[in-house]
Amino acid sequence: MPSVGQRNMATELKRKKAKRTWAKAKVQSLRIVGDCRYCSREMTNDESFVVFASTDKNGNREKAHYDCMKYDDEKKNKSKFDW
Ligand SMILES: [Zn+2]
Numbered sequence: 001m002p003s004v005g006q007r008n009m010a011t012e013l014k015r016k017k018a019k020r021t022w023a024k025a026k027v028q029s030l031r032i033v034g035d036c037r038y039c040s041r042e043m044t045n046d047e048s049f050v051v052f053a054s055t056d057k058n059g060n061r062e063k064a065h066y067d068c069m070k071y072d073d074e075k076k077n078k079s080k081f082d083w
Pocket residue numbers: 036037038039040041064065068
């Protein structure tokens with residue numbers, strides 16, 4: 001009796017077993033989102049930053065570190081009420 005058919009079935013089974021779902025990459029891809037409006041440093045998407053409705057000369061939305069914005073806000077408020 002030829003055993004070719006059986007061998008084929010064995011490889012078929014192996015192929016089915018090898019099927020697996022790829023684990024989702026948990027490593028966050030670090031992207032540069034733009035330059036900070038206040039300190040002009042590059043910001044990456046792992047930092048907390050804010051996006052302004054205003055655009056810069058290139059037509060891109062202005063962005064800033066959350067901390068820089070907060071600091072600027074505090075400065076503004078201080079000068080406003082410092083009289
Ligand atoms: Zn900044």
